Structure formats: C-alpha cells, structure tokens
Amino acid sequence: MTRDANRSATRATAPTFSPLYRQIKDFLIGSLERGEWGPGDAIPSEGELAQRFNVSQGTVRKAIDEMAAENLLVRRQGKGTFVSTHSDPRSFYRxxxxxxxxxxxxPSASDPFYCENVSATPEVAAALGLQPGDPVIHVKRLLRFAGETVVFDQIYLAADLFSGLTLEALRGGERSLYSLFESDFGVRMINAEERLRAIAADPESADLLGVAVGDPLLLVERTAYTYGNKPVEWRRGLYCTRNHYYRNDLG
Known part of the structure; x- marks a missing residue:
C-alpha cells in the first residue's frame, strides 16, 4: 500500500471528536426530548448541571449559550434559563x-376551514419522511392581517403525532397553531427550512386571496422539525404581497 493510500485509510477510520460542551448539549437536548423539562419550565442552574455532568460551569454555559442561540432555551435576567415555548408572544414572528x-x-388572525385525514402523496411523503399512502392530516387555513386576507396555507402533518386533531380544536381560542401543537400534542417545532418562489395564482387561491387568476403570489414551502431533526409538518403557503413583504434578517 502506498503512503498516500495509508494516509487515506487512517483518515477514513479515525474516530470523530465531539467537544465536551457539545456532548453536554446533546445530553440536555435528550432531556428536553424525553420531557424531563417541558416548554416554559426552568432548567437547573449551571452549577447544578455542572455537578450533574461532572464538568465545569464554563462547559455547561457554552452548551446553554449555543442552545439559546438556536431558540431551544431562553435566558431571563435574574430568573434563570427556561425551555422555549411557542406560547411566548416573542416567538410568534420567528x-x-x-x-x-x-x-x-x-397580529394575524387564523381562520382554519378544512381538516381531514388523507393519504400522503409522493411529494408529501418525501417531505415528512413517510411512505406514499401513509396517513397524514391535511389542514387548510387563511391568515388575515388587519382584516386583509394575506396567506392561504395548506398544511400536512404526520398523523401519528396529531391523532384526534379536529377543525373545532384548530378554531378554538387565540393560540397559534404551533402553540396548540405544543400544548395539546406535545410536539414542539424546533426549526424549519423554507423554499421561496414566485408563482401565478390558480382559481382556488385567487378566490381565497381576492386576487385575479394569474396574479403573482409568493409560494413559501416549509418543512418544520421537532427534536431529533424529525420532520413533522410540511406546508405550502401562498402569500399575497400586494401590501406585505417577506422579511428575513441575515447575520
């Protein structure tokens, strides 16, 4: 075997190294996933966690800092560190x-008008990590801002996680959908990825959004993930940008 081949073999078999604070972060995420601390709960202090894991407080602090940057935890000056929750109004525009x-x-007003169990199409199945034909819940709703209908959402949910979801439940109260999913089904949306493109309004979306067929709309396709990077929601949102714009802060 040549020297270069030996080097390649060494690189291929070398164990991966995870910094200690990342290991602590993984332990903490595991505790959140198991429900040891629920949304809105205070977690133990850095000192208590340092004793629990037999590491320095600095190591724990670095793990918590990274989790706070990822919106898994929230620091509150003088009060401690808490599990992030969709019930917090500050999380709405995330x-x-x-x-x-x-x-x-x-504030937006949500108007769900359809909720049915359906079979996953190949597109929906691929987004949610399912097989075509698996059961999913299909939700349709409108979002209004100051009385103007601006968004038409078609939402697909993994049926096994949202068993019993009804249109009446979606319409009840002033909670956001993600707050409802978190409190009633124990499913917390941790992060999401979106794809944006311009499309022409079809007859259904034109009627619901009050635009002409063929008018430009912004299509936002979102896959939302819970703990363990598990996809649990896929949605196609059609946005009327006549009086609104999509904002994304970079940096």
Missing amino acids: FLRLLPDDGVAV
Whole structure:
C-alpha cells in the first residue's frame, strides 16, 4: 500500500471528536426530548448541571449559550434559563416573516376551514419522511392581517403525532397553531427550512386571496422539525404581497 493510500485509510477510520460542551448539549437536548423539562419550565442552574455532568460551569454555559442561540432555551435576567415555548408572544414572528409595507408588525388572525385525514402523496411523503399512502392530516387555513386576507396555507402533518386533531380544536381560542401543537400534542417545532418562489395564482387561491387568476403570489414551502431533526409538518403557503413583504434578517 502506498503512503498516500495509508494516509487515506487512517483518515477514513479515525474516530470523530465531539467537544465536551457539545456532548453536554446533546445530553440536555435528550432531556428536553424525553420531557424531563417541558416548554416554559426552568432548567437547573449551571452549577447544578455542572455537578450533574461532572464538568465545569464554563462547559455547561457554552452548551446553554449555543442552545439559546438556536431558540431551544431562553435566558431571563435574574430568573434563570427556561425551555422555549411557542406560547411566548416573542416567538410568534420567528416562523412568520411577513410584514406590512410600513414595517410595523400587527397580529394575524387564523381562520382554519378544512381538516381531514388523507393519504400522503409522493411529494408529501418525501417531505415528512413517510411512505406514499401513509396517513397524514391535511389542514387548510387563511391568515388575515388587519382584516386583509394575506396567506392561504395548506398544511400536512404526520398523523401519528396529531391523532384526534379536529377543525373545532384548530378554531378554538387565540393560540397559534404551533402553540396548540405544543400544548395539546406535545410536539414542539424546533426549526424549519423554507423554499421561496414566485408563482401565478390558480382559481382556488385567487378566490381565497381576492386576487385575479394569474396574479403573482409568493409560494413559501416549509418543512418544520421537532427534536431529533424529525420532520413533522410540511406546508405550502401562498402569500399575497400586494401590501406585505417577506422579511428575513441575515447575520
């Protein structure tokens, strides 16, 4: 075997190294996933966690800092560190980046009008890590801002995680969908990826959004993940940008 081949073999078989704080982070995420601390709960202090894992407080602090940056935890000055929750009003605009042209955020009103169990199409199955034909829950809803209908969402959910979800439950109260999923089904959306493109309004979306067939709409396709990077929701949102724009802060 040549020297270069030996080097390649060494690189291929060398064990991967995970920094200690990352190992602590993985332990903490595992505790969140198992429900040891629920949404909104305070977690133990850095000192208590350092004793629990037999590491320095600095190592724990670095793990918590990274989890806070990823919106898994929230630090509150003088109060401690808490598990992030979708019930916190500050989390609302994390997953909804639509603003009116004046840039002043206003609350949205959700109007679900359809909720049925259906078979996953190949596209839906691929997004949710399922097999075509597996059961999913299909939800349709409108979002209104200051009385103007701006978003038409078609949402697909993994049926095994949301068994019993009904249209009545979706319409009840003032909670966001993600807050409802978190509190009633124990499913917390941790992160999401989105794809944006411009499309022409079809007859259904044109009627619901009050635009003409063929008018431009912004299509936002989102896959949302819970703990363990498990996909649990896929949605196709059609946005009317006549008086609104999509904002994403980079940096």
